Amino acid sequence: MVDTSNIAPITRTAFAAAEAMPDALGRFGRFGGTYAPETLMPAISELIAAYEEAKRDPAFQAEIDELATHYVGRATPLYEAKRFAAEAGGADGPRIFLKREDLAHTGAHKINNALGQALLAKRMGKPRIIAETGAGQHGVATATACALLGLKCIVYMGEVDIQRQSLNVFRMKLLGAEVISVRSGSQTLKDAINEAIRDWVTNVDDTFYIFGTVAGMHPYPMMVRDFQSVIGREARAQVQEQTGSLPDAIVACVGGGSNAMGLFYPFLNDESVEIIGVEAGGHGLESGHHAATLVTGEEGVLHGSWSYVLMDDDGQIVETHSISAGLDYPGVGPELSHMKYTGRARFVSITDEEALDGFKLLCRTEGIIPALESSHAISYAAKLAKEMGSGKTMVINLSGRGDKDMHTVADALGVTL
Amino acid sequence: MTDTATSTSRIGATFERLREEGRTALMPFHTAGFPTLESSKRIIRALIDAGADLVEVGVPFSDPIADGVSVQGTGQIALQNGTRLKDCVELVRQLRTEGITAPLLLMGYYNPILKYGVERFVADCAAAGVDGFIVPDLPIEESAALREACVAHNRDLIFMVAPTSTDDRLVAAAERGTGFLYCVSVTGVTGARDSMSQTLGDYIARVRAHSNLPLAIGFGISKPEHVRQVGELAEGAIVGAALINALNSVADDEKPAKAAEFVRFLRGE
Numbered sequence: 001m002v003d004t005s006n007i008a009p010i011t012r013t014a015f016a017a018a019e020a021m022p023d024a025l026g027r028f029g030r031f032g033g034t035y036a037p038e039t040l041m042p043a044i045s046e047l048i049a050a051y052e053e054a055k056r057d058p059a060f061q062a063e064i065d066e067l068a069t070h071y072v073g074r075a076t077p078l079y080e081a082k083r084f085a086a087e088a089g090g091a092d093g094p095r096i097f098l099k100r101e102d103l104a105h106t107g108a109h110k111i112n113n114a115l116g117q118a119l120l121a122k123r124m125g126k127p128r129i130i131a132e133t134g135a136g137q138h139g140v141a142t143a144t145a146c147a148l149l150g151l152k153c154i155v156y157m158g159e160v161d162i163q164r165q166s167l168n169v170f171r172m173k174l175l176g177a178e179v180i181s182v183r184s185g186s187q188t189l190k191d192a193i194n195e196a197i198r199d200w201v202t203n204v205d206d207t208f209y210i211f212g213t214v215a216g217m218h219p220y221p222m223m224v225r226d227f228q229s230v231i232g233r234e235a236r237a238q239v240q241e242q243t244g245s246l247p248d249a250i251v252a253c254v255g256g257g258s259n260a261m262g263l264f265y266p267f268l269n270d271e272s273v274e275i276i277g278v279e280a281g282g283h284g285l286e287s288g289h290h291a292a293t294l295v296t297g298e299e300g301v302l303h304g305s306w307s308y309v310l311m312d313d314d315g316q317i318v319e320t321h322s323i324s325a326g327l328d329y330p331g332v333g334p335e336l337s338h339m340k341y342t343g344r345a346r347f348v349s350i351t352d353e354e355a356l357d358g359f360k361l362l363c364r365t366e367g368i369i370p371a372l373e374s375s376h377a378i379s380y381a382a383k384l385a386k387e388m389g390s391g392k393t394m395v396i397n398l399s400g401r402g403d404k405d406m407h408t409v410a411d412a413l414g415v416t417l
Numbered sequence: 418m419t420d421t422a423t424s425t426s427r428i429g430a431t432f433e434r435l436r437e438e439g440r441t442a443l444m445p446f447h448t449a450g451f452p453t454l455e456s457s458k459r460i461i462r463a464l465i466d467a468g469a470d471l472v473e474v475g476v477p478f479s480d481p482i483a484d485g486v487s488v489q490g491t492g493q494i495a496l497q498n499g500t501r502l503k504d505c506v507e508l509v510r511q512l513r514t515e516g517i518t519a520p521l522l523l524m525g526y527y528n529p530i531l532k533y534g535v536e537r538f539v540a541d542c543a544a545a546g547v548d549g550f551i552v553p554d555l556p557i558e559e560s561a562a563l564r565e566a567c568v569a570h571n572r573d574l575i576f577m578v579a580p581t582s583t584d585d586r587l588v589a590a591a592e593r594g595t596g597f598l599y600c601v602s603v604t605g606v607t608g609a610r611d612s613m614s615q616t617l618g619d620y621i622a623r624v625r626a627h628s629n630l631p632l633a634i635g636f637g638i639s640k641p642e643h644v645r646q647v648g649e650l651a652e653g654a655i656v657g658a659a660l661i662n663a664l665n666s667v668a669d670d671e672k673p674a675k676a677a678e679f680v681r682f683l684r685g686e
């Protein structure tokens with residue numbers, strides 16, 4: 001357990017402002033909301049009420065904490081990556097810490113949210129769980145939580161993702177989930193979400209939709225953020241314990257934004273902390289084949305919320321590209337959209353190739369194989385380390401481990417397994 | 418021909434006339450740009466010539482979360498054809514130029530409308546002769562901007578209600594919607610179904626208790642018996658996926674004739 005005795009308290013007044021987000025309609029400033037079919041609206045109200053009630057119930061929180069400790073393996077370590085820092089920033093570079101979500105059960109941060117929502121589903125008496133997945137990490141996390149709690153689990157996954165993440169498909173099936181291939185549209189994460197929403201509309205009475213990121217309709221952006229913010233609460237305490245102060249910068253990759261919001265949220269009111277989100281630059285922004293929604297997108301409505309979106313000039317959502325399936329999404333969470341709009345965070349992009357360089361660098365210097373998603377944050381952090389100077393501290397969210405990406409990386413490196 | 422604003426909408430007047438005639442409104446849905454833009458115009462004409470009372474013109478969208486495979490398929494083809502929102506508006510304008518007087522509604526998702534600009538979109542639609550809008554991913558809570566524009570340009574904004582809608586949501590939809598209420602027959606997405614829900618009568622009675630608007634029932638209607646059943650409960654029957662399935666059973670150049678045949682089939686003629 002982390003000793004919190006010498007840690008700066010999260011400032012009350014400032015934090016109250018952040019806590020007030022979203023408002024009753026699910027708005028983070030101009031972003032968020034509930035753009036959902038009428039059939040779902042009563043279920044969404046029911047979900048909001050059930051979540052608010054559970055959040056106030058100490059027994060619910062205790063149940064989560066218990067599983068977090070003994071099942072997920074929390075707190076995850078905050079590990080100082082000294083050889084990586086030396087290689088990336090040189091002798092005068094910053095101290096670099098990795099928040100080791102890759103060590104959480106199932107190998108990524110996704111379990112924090114999946115368990116929280118599965119416990120809520122059980123509390124609400126919903127026996128049937130649906131989920132979407134891109135990389136397969138959220139699908140695996142949801143299948144895991146359902147196996148643990150005895151819930152029926154159906155996972156929607158784009159056919160393209162099924163091909164590139166076959167290992168995770170097999171894991172989900174072993175865990176007792178049914179994996180349904182989605183062949184509409186671009187056959188990736190956004191289409192899996194469409195299909196999961198259609199299932200929810202159809203089976204709303206007995207079905208709970210465990211959504212995997214901080215995007216989508218209210219209350220998901222709030223609820224997923226709350227379940228993931230354990231990452232930032234731990235990291236904020238751990239970094240102060242190890243360095244005696246708050247970090248100068250915190251960095252996370254952004255797909256829909258759940259690992260990023262999870263790390264960022266407890267730091268929102270620490271004004272000295274620079275917040276940086278790293279999106280997928282794919283083949284490069286100028287190529288048009290990327291998933292850099294906050295860097296290049298515009299305001300619109302996708303999957304039930306107002307946020308930055310990648311669209312064409314007719315408002316059609318465009319197909320994205322990233323080497324990492326988990327970042328391959330044309331939308332992003334409304335709270336991150338708000339943070340871009342207000343300037344509280346800045347957002348950058350890293351190409352496939354740069355992500356692979358980051359991937360290899362961490363493997364070689366630290367003996368840690370990161371997920372390709374997380375490799376985007378690693379790669380940007382390596383760039384930033386060169387500019388930051390000495391006496392500074394940076395925390396990177398290592399959102400997941402890279403075992404699932406072995407085939408993709410081997411392919412990219414021209415190796416036949 | 419541009420449309421002059423009148424206090425009674427063309428949709429309202431049509432339901433009024435049908436009520437006097439003791440008939441149920443038959444309201445087919447057809448996606449603009451399916452199988453091509455020109456062909457979709459011929460299909461819509463054929464629907465009206467064969468006796469459709471109002472037509473919902475579907476606007477294709479890349480991510481239609483409330484639609485089943487039939488409607489999704491037509492949207493995908495329309496997008497591949499390059500159909501854009503402005504083409505859908507232009508389609509209606511051309512139908513008006515050709516003398517079509519039946520109410521024409523646009524049914525589509527919110528993001529293309531947002532991108533076009535809500536106020537400009539409604540203004541252009543009003544000038545083209547579009548009578549109203551159905552936006553499946555825009556619940557009452559988020560509808561203020563579109564509603565305001567519809568009031569300004571005297572267009573109808575039709576809200577959907579569902580079997581899951583609570584009484585206070587039915588009240589809100591009845592208060593804020595105009596034209597008619599779109600009663601989704603089942604909890605589900607669009608798609609042809611073999612039979613109508615057993616509990617449809619109770620649900621429609623509940624809607625009726627909270628609203629004075631004409632009621633149109635949609636989702637799943639595929640047979641003349643369904644249209645007859647719906648006619649006993651509501652003022653209108655909306656048919657989408659079943660028409661698409663019928664159109665898909667014939668070659669593209671036979672689709673307009675098939676559309677007309679399907680309208681007569683549903684009417685029990």
Ligand SMILES: Cc1ncc(COP(=O)(O)O)c(C=O)c1O
Nearest residue numbers: 137255256257258259326373400
């Ligand atoms: C390891 C890992 N990191 C990051 C992501 C991206 O999701 P988010 O932006 O919600 O954290 C994923 C998604 O699958 C993932 O598996």
